[in-house]
Amino acid sequence: KRLIEEIKMVLRVLVLYIPLPMFWTLFDQQTLNALLILVFVPIFDIIIYPLVALCGVNIGQGTGLTMDLTQPLC
Secondary structure (H helix, E strand, C coil), X not given: CHHHHHHHHHHHHHHHHCCXXXXXXXXXXXXXXXXXXXXXXXXXXXXXXXXXXXXXXXXXXXXXXXXXXXXXXX
């Protein structure tokens, strides 16, 4: 009988831990996106945009910003 009560107590506590993997997955994803933005924005500004400009394609500020913001999503 005591074992059954202890199992019930453990199950009640485990219910509290069910959302934790989902929380940490989302948290890690947001951290990764922030890191990708910090890495890709300078790469695009220093390397990609000048190379595209050498090819004769004019990238305006709006297009560049759109590319910077959507790059980490790929």
